[in-house]
Amino acid sequence: xxxxxxxxxxxxxxxxxxxxxxxxxxxxxxxxxxxxxxxxxxxxxxxxxxxxxxxxxxxxxxxxxxxxxxxxxxxxxxxxxxxxxxxxxxxxxxxxxxxxxxxxxxxxxxxxxxxxxxxxxxxxxxxxxxxxxxxxxxxxxxxxxxxxxxxxxxxxxxxxxxxxxxxxxxxxxxxxxxxxxxxxxxxxxxxxxxxxxxxxxxxxxxxxxxxxxxxxxxxxxxxxxxxxxxxxxxxxxxxxxxxxxxxxxxxxxxxxxxxxxxxxxxxxxxxxxxxxxxxxxxxxxxxxxxxxxxxxxxxxxxxxxxxxxxxxxxxxxxxxxxxxxxxxxxxxxxxxxxx
Numbered sequence: 001x002x003x004x005x006x007x008x009x010x011x012x013x014x015x016x017x018x019x020x021x022x023x024x025x026x027x028x029x030x031x032x033x034x035x036x037x038x039x040x041x042x043x044x045x046x047x048x049x050x051x052x053x054x055x056x057x058x059x060x061x062x063x064x065x066x067x068x069x070x071x072x073x074x075x076x077x078x079x080x081x082x083x084x085x086x087x088x089x090x091x092x093x094x095x096x097x098x099x100x101x102x103x104x105x106x107x108x109x110x111x112x113x114x115x116x117x118x119x120x121x122x123x124x125x126x127x128x129x130x131x132x133x134x135x136x137x138x139x140x141x142x143x144x145x146x147x148x149x150x151x152x153x154x155x156x157x158x159x160x161x162x163x164x165x166x167x168x169x170x171x172x173x174x175x176x177x178x179x180x181x182x183x184x185x186x187x188x189x190x191x192x193x194x195x196x197x198x199x200x201x202x203x204x205x206x207x208x209x210x211x212x213x214x215x216x217x218x219x220x221x222x223x224x225x226x227x228x229x230x231x232x233x234x235x236x237x238x239x240x241x242x243x244x245x246x247x248x249x250x251x252x253x254x255x256x257x258x259x260x261x262x263x264x265x266x267x268x269x270x271x272x273x274x275x276x277x278x279x280x281x282x283x284x285x286x287x288x289x290x291x292x293x294x295x296x297x298x299x300x301x302x303x304x305x306x307x308x309x310x311x312x313x314x315x316x317x318x319x320x321x322x323x324x325x326x327x328x329x330x331x332x333x334x335x336x337x338x339x
Contacts, residue, residue: 005338005339006303006307006312006313006314006338006339007034007035007207007312007313007314008032008033008034008313008314008315008316008330008335009033009034009035009036009037009063009207009313009314009315009316010028010033010035010036010037010315010316010317010318010327011036011037011038011039011067011209011315011316011317011318012024012036012037012038012039012318012319012323013038013039013041013044013045013267013319014038014039014045014046014047014048014051015044015045015046015267015268017046018046018050018051018054019054021038021046021051021054021055022051022054022055022058023324024323024324024327025055025058025059025062025064026058026059027323027324027327027328028062028327029059029060029061029062031327031328031330031331032331032335032339033062033327033331034062034063034313035062035063035064035065035095035315036055036059036062036063036064037064037065037066037067037068037097037315038051038052038055038064038065038066038067039066039067039068039267040066040067040068040069040070040073040104041102041103041104041107041266041267042073042104042107042108043103043104043107043108043264044103044107044264044266044267044268048066048069049066049082049085049086052064052065052066052086053085053086053089056086056089056090056093056094057089059090061093062093063093063094063095064086064090064093064094064095065083065086065094065095065096065097065150066096066097067097067153067155067173067315068097068098068099068153068155068173069096069097069098069099069104070098070099070100070101070102070104070105070112070113071098071100071101071113071117071118071120071121072101072104072105072108072110072112072113073101073104073105073108075136075141076121076124076125076128076134076136076141077128077136077141077142077143079096079125080124080125080128080129080143081143081146083096083125083129083148083150084129084143084145084146084148084150087146087148087150088146094148094150095150095151095152095153096125096150096151096152096153097152097153097154097155097173098118098121098122098125098152098153098154098155098169099118099154099155100112100113100114100115100117100118100155100161100238101113102231102235102263102266103263103266103267106263107263107264107266112238112239115160115161115164118154118161118164119164119168120136120137121136122152122154122168122169123168124136124141125152126152128141128142128143129143129146129147129148129149129150130147130148130149131147132144132147151170151171151205152169152170152171153165153169153170153171153172153173153205153207154168154169154171154172154173155172155173155175155209156172156173156174156175156176156186156190157174157175157176157235157236157238157244158176158238158239158240158243158244159185159189159243159244160239160243162174162176162186162189162190162193163189163190163192163193163196164193165190165193165204166189166190166191166192166193166194166195166196166197166199166201166204167193167194167196167197167199168197169204170204170205171204171205171206171207172190172204172205172206172207173207173209173315174186174190174206174207174208174209174311175209175232175235175290176244176245177232177245177289177290178208178210178289178290178291178292178302178305178306178311179245179288179289180305180306180308180309181245181309182245182289183208183306183309183310183311184309184310185245187206187310187311190204190206191204205313206311206312206313207313207314207315208306208311208313208314208315209315209316209317210290210291210292210314210316210317211225211228211229211231211232211290211291211292211293211316211317212225212291212292212293212299212316212317212318212326212330213225213291213293213294213318213320213326214293214294214295214296214299214326214329214330214333214334215293215294215295216295217294217295218287218293218294218295218298221293221294222283222287222291222293224269224320225287225291225293225319225320226273226274226275226277226278226283227265227267227268227269227271227273227274227319228267228291228317228319229274229277229282229283229286229287229290229291230257230261230273230274230276230277230286231266231267231273232286232289232290233254233257233258233277233282233286233290234257234258234261234273236254236258237254237255237257237258238258241254241255247285250282250285253280253281253282254282256280257276257277257280257282260276261273261276267317267319268319269319269320269321292314292316296329296333296334299330299333299334300334300337303334303337303338304337307338
């Protein structure tokens with residue numbers, strides 16, 4: 001696992017005009033964030049790779065890539081070509097996040113891909129990027145014009161995906177939570193997957209995926225991120241709830257959240273998913289588990305507990321409106337405690 005300084009990344013859904021998203025990216029780079037992710041959800045926001053190309057052209061240092069694409073909507077040859085093109089635009093700064101599929105899949109009437117499909121898809125993209133050829137669903141695929149090494153990350157919210165990331169990916173984007181016991185178990189799962197595959201677990205690049213906000217107080221901060229907390233809670237019901245550290249007394253309510261979750265409102269501040277977790281009494285549990293929120297002091301304390309448990313890199317989601325304000329506040333009041 002990557003050691004050294006504490007690192008911070010940021011992720012946006014491109015719900016605004018591309019010119020505005022570029023300004024978010026420029027602020028992220030200017031305020032010291034290490035990496036930028038752009039979500040891929042074609043039914044809810046602008047195209048991920050068109051947006052990334054513009055962001056890459058207007059920044060110089062920050063790493064960037066999709067967080068995350070899915071096998072459901074992109075053939076691996078299409079995905080590999082896009083990744084290689086972005087690497088042409090931003091040499092040495094490109095990365096690729098892959099997941100089973102969330103709003104991109106469900107908003108076109110599909111379900112998330114299986115872990116077997118995710119593994120085949122990841123292998124095909126890597127083969128295309130590094131060798132120019134792969135077999136996918138029993139058929140040949142080719143990429144004739146480029147050979148690049150783009151680091152591939154798997155988004156993981158359960159033990160099986162964490163182990164798969166350890167076995168086949170360059171790193172993981174971990175959406176299991178920040179509570180110390182969960183951090184330690186997540187690291188153990190990734191390491192186990194790597195060791196089972198004969199890989200060195202210390203070479204894997206692990207990033208935690210928290211929801212964040214800096215505010216005058218906890219309640220004010222949480223109010224702006226309820227839709228993000230609902231997204232995190234919904235992930236606890238994906239495929240299975242087993243091994244996801246859900247307190248038994250909350251399990252019925254978590255399952256109800258999964259049943260009522262509206263993918264058409266996914267991540268949207270004006271959507272109704274935040275109200276669902278309010279109605280179910282899940283806000284504080286989800287905030288405690290998944291969020292870094294409150295005053296700068298609150299955020300530093302929450303980060304420190306996760307760091308003490310082994311997390312060192314945080315790739316944060318920001319879906320509320322004033323993203324420039326958040327990035328400036330985080331850089332001014334939180335980052336200095338760790339750099």
